[in-house]
Amino acid sequence: MATQPSLPINVCIIEDHADFRNTLRTAIDRTPTLSCFSAFSNAEDAFEHLSQSSSPDIIVLDLGLPGIDGIEAIPRLKELAPEAKVLILTVFENKTRVFQALGAGASGYLMKASGIKSIIQGIEDAHNGIAPLSADIAQMVFATFSAFKPQTNEAEISEREVEVLRKLADGSTRIEIADQLNISRHTIDSHVRNIYRKLHVHNVSGAITKAAAMHII
Incomplete structure (x- = not known):
């Protein structure tokens, strides 16, 4: 029994620049796996x-649209087409715009400068x-989340x-600690230097305060 060919991915474009819209529509319709809806x-x-x-x-979806802005449009689009994935395609690299779009429900964020080939691949990736x-957006996103990585042990x-x-x-003083733990003062000094380095502090009070805040002690 012959295998039924898979249906093409139906794509809706919302883009105010006519030339770019037509170029993208043509590229989509020329791609066997895609069809411009x-x-x-x-x-x-x-x-x-x-x-x-x-x-x-x-x-x-372009962001810089006349009338309703692209970011404002995302919730309404998700309401009208709940099964659809919204893929941002824009010239904006502003961090705030990126996170607003992703927070509003966008499934991806591509730059127009990436080129038609990358955009087509992005559409197929989003569907899958x-x-x-x-690349620049991914680096921005990962750098931002890394900066907010929780401080733990x-x-x-x-x-x-x-x-x-x-x-x-x-x-206790360092000499007292050395006696209590039955190790040399040199070893205690080495431990303290390591503590300062790991906690990014420069004195005992700073180490104690930070260790307490991190629930180490």
Whole structure:
């Protein structure tokens, strides 16, 4: 029994620049796996059409639209076409715009400067569950999330260093700690230097304060 050919991915374009819209529409229709479902110059016309039509698979959305802004349009598009994935295609690299779009429900964010070939690949990736991001956008997103990585015991304070920290917090001197732990003063000094380096501090009070805030002691 012959295998039924898979249906093409239906794409809706919302882009106000006529030349770019037509270029993208032609490229989509020339791609065997894709088909241009419809194309509009503004969000309002797209809303009207989607309210009376079946949902596309992918909506390619420009942000700088006349009338309703692209970011404002995303929730309404998701309401009218809940099965569709919204793929941003724009010239804006502004971090705020990127996170506003992704936060509003966009499934990917591509730059027009990436070129038609990359855009076509991004549409196919979005349909296959891969969130397409232009290289610069991906770097921005990952850098932002890395900056907000929670501070935990990843400083890798050893058990012995924690023991030294606790004794310092109790008011013991380094000589006293060396005697209590039956190790040399040189070893205690080495532990303290490691603690300072791992906690990014420069004195005992700073180490104790930070260790307490991180629930190390």
